Amino acid sequence: MEGHLVSRKITLQEVQAHWPSREKDVYKGNFGHVLLIGGNERMGGAIQLAANACILSGAGLTTVATAGSNLPAIHSVRPEAMVVAWEAIEDWRELMANKDTLAIGPGLGGEPSSFIAIMKALQPLIQEKVVLLDADALTLYSQFEDELAFLSEAKGLIFTPHVGEWRRLCQEKIAPTDKEKVLDYAQNKHLTLVLKGAPSQVFLGRQGLIYENTRGNPGMAIGGMGDTLTGILAGLVGQFQSVDSAILSGVFLHSYAADLIYQKDYVVIPSRLAASLPEVMKNLEGKNV
Ligand SMILES: NC(=O)C1=CN([C@@H]2O[C@H](COP(=O)(O)OP(=O)(O)OC[C@H]3O[C@@H](n4cnc5c(N)ncnc54)[C@H](O)[C@@H]3O)[C@@H](O)[C@H]2O)[C@@H](O)CC1
Numbered sequence: 001m002e003g004h005l006v007s008r009k010i011t012l013q014e015v016q017a018h019w020p021s022r023e024k025d026v027y028k029g030n031f032g033h034v035l036l037i038g039g040n041e042r043m044g045g046a047i048q049l050a051a052n053a054c055i056l057s058g059a060g061l062t063t064v065a066t067a068g069s070n071l072p073a074i075h076s077v078r079p080e081a082m083v084v085a086w087e088a089i090e091d092w093r094e095l096m097a098n099k100d101t102l103a104i105g106p107g108l109g110g111e112p113s114s115f116i117a118i119m120k121a122l123q124p125l126i127q128e129k130v131v132l133l134d135a136d137a138l139t140l141y142s143q144f145e146d147e148l149a150f151l152s153e154a155k156g157l158i159f160t161p162h163v164g165e166w167r168r169l170c171q172e173k174i175a176p177t178d179k180e181k182v183l184d185y186a187q188n189k190h191l192t193l194v195l196k197g198a199p200s201q202v203f204l205g206r207q208g209l210i211y212e213n214t215r216g217n218p219g220m221a222i223g224g225m226g227d228t229l230t231g232i233l234a235g236l237v238g239q240f241q242s243v244d245s246a247i248l249s250g251v252f253l254h255s256y257a258a259d260l261i262y263q264k265d266y267v268v269i270p271s272r273l274a275a276s277l278p279e280v281m282k283n284l285e286g287k288n289v
């Protein structure tokens with residue numbers, strides 16, 4: 001039956017109540033090292049947007065693995081990022097070993113062999129990692145689902161499809177409005193599923209819960225907005241007590257920051273949204289220093 005399950009709401013009050021404050025003596029190692037993988041020669045902007053949002057949402061350290069041609073652009077826009085050209089990577093496992101969160105997909109392109117090589121390198125490390133698949137990585141996942149079943153053993157597994165990617169993921173078998181079946185899908189795969197839309201829904205497969213976002217606006221209908229969400233989510237994972245609270249808070253933060261811009265602007269430019277994050281997060285923390 002469609003729409004049978006009741007969703008909880010992700011509200012400003014709830015997000016504010018659980019927003020973490022930074023202790024006085026923290027250092028970058030307390031907030032996670034994120035590895036972002038994506039950005040082929042044509043879509044370097046996608047991984048750049050993700051890296052920008054990841055850093056500006058407070059990740060302790062951010063490393064980007066991308067096509068070599070993207071390195072100068074990323075360095076010049078976000079010197080805080082460490083950047084590795086994927087042509088030069090001889091051992092993906094070594095690169096992944098000291099990273100806590102891996103986000104794969106923005107601008108990756110659809111070429112299967114390098115994706116499978118990355119996934120094979122990840123397999124022995126899977127239980128220590130939080131893994132987020134987005135964009136082209138979701139399309140590739142839908143083609144190699146059986147080989148990638150090991151992903152369910154990850155410390156945290158997050159998929160962030162828009163409706164087009166969702167259709168591919170479920171082989172057109174589950175309507176995005178059929179919450180019961182979407183939750184079943186997330187539960188079977190031990191997955192936190194962010195089904196992006198207006199509004200976005202979050203299916204917490206490991207807890208059997210569904211949340212609906214209460215923010216977002218039509219100014220967000222612009223390329224790069226999902227890449228920005230991926231950066232925010234990856235950036236928050238190392239800053240929250242649990243993966244699920246980071247994802248719920250991140251989905252809210254993304255659209256809340258967009259709503260603040262939409263009050264004045266007709267369209268919400270993704271890099272502008274990212275630039276506003278440190279201040280918006282400070283207000284969500286709500287603690288006077
Ligand atoms: N600056 C850049 O380099 C950018 C790169 N991008 C990258 O472009 C690649 C392809 O992503 P796309 O999403 O464009 O293409 P996809 O082919 O993955 O998805 C688009 C298809 O899904 C359908 N669809 C149905 N509902 C949809 C919805 N609510 N939102 C979006 N599509 C919906 C569309 O009609 C279309 O057929 C990704 O790697 C992405 O990261 C984009 O994010 C745009 C910006």
Ligand SMILES: Nc1ncnc2c1ncn2[C@@H]1O[C@H](COP(=O)(O)OP(=O)(O)O)[C@@H](O)[C@H]1O
Binds near residue numbers: 197198224
């Ligand atoms: N009309 C809208 N109302 C609310 N949120 C929207 C609207 N349009 C887009 N969004 C949000 O913007 C983001 C778009 O993501 P996506 O389609 O993956 O972008 P891209 O692939 O170009 O980076 C999602 O988080 C989605 O929820």
